[in-house]
Each structure stands twice: as C-alpha cells, then as structure tokens.
Amino acid sequence: MLSTDDNRLAGAGAWLTRMVAVGLVCLLVEACAETPTQPRDTTLPTGRWSGDGACLSVAVDGCDLVVGCGHGQFPPPVVHADGTFEINGTYRIEVGPVSINPAPPAVFSGILRGQTLTLSVTPSDPSLRPASYMLQLTNASGKCAVPCV
Missing domain, CATH: 1.20.5 (Single alpha-helices involved in coiled-coils or other helix-helix interfaces)
Structure with a gap:
C-alpha cells in the first residue's frame, strides 16, 4: 500500500x-x-542598375533612368509579390541645355527577378516609342551621368 x-x-x-x-x-x-507566409510587396533595391545601354539609379527619394540622351524620373515603385510594378513618372530626350519646361509624363513598368530588372518605358509623347531594357544590379552607387546635357 x-x-x-x-x-x-x-x-x-x-x-x-x-x-x-x-x-x-x-x-x-x-x-x-x-496560414503559410505569403510573399509580400517590397521596394526596388537601391543602387545602380545597368545594361542594354541604360543606367537606372534607385534611391530612397526617387529613381533616375538614363538612356543615351533620354532621361526619366519616377518615385520608388512598390514591387508586388509576383515581381512586377508600374508607376507614373516623366521621360524626355534632349540634347543641349536642360529644358525648363516640365518633362512629359511616362509610365514605367518592370519585372524584378533576383538581381535582374526588365524595365519598360512608355512615354506619353507619341513621337517617342516605348522601350525596354534588361538591367543588372551593380555595386556602383550614385546617380547615372546624362551624357547629352
């Protein structure tokens, strides 16, 4: 017991x-x-992207694209979970002194896959054709130089 x-x-x-x-x-x-963790929206990685004769500087305060004598600006886009984005900005081609007139509107869209960005520019100016560029993230920093102005 x-x-x-x-x-x-x-x-x-x-x-x-x-x-x-x-x-x-x-x-x-x-x-x-x-629920399983869903991919989330993110921002475009900051730094300098280059390729196809184009250079894209991405900073916290905005993005600057340089392609030959063309240059565009747009705010940092939100990259969706599927890697895509679309945002309004401005784009113009100019040689010589910088114009004091506001740049015409354009739509910037892209697909981000790892360190590769496919960026498309669709200017509102009908005399300018849409263009796409395949860019790679580089170790460089700072803004891209505009060679024509």
Missing part, C-alpha cells in the same frame, strides 16, 4: 503529464491554424 506522500507524488506526476500533453496539443493546433 502507498503512503500519503507517495499518493501525492503520483497525483502530481499525473497532473504534470496531463498539463504537458494539453500544452503540446495547443501548440500543434496553433501551428496548423496559421
């Missing part, structure tokens, strides 16, 4: 075992109830 102390120890052990089992069940239920 068990003493009173032995009965108390046996009861405490059974209670502790039940509490641990209940805790494990709660953890399993909570883990199974959570």
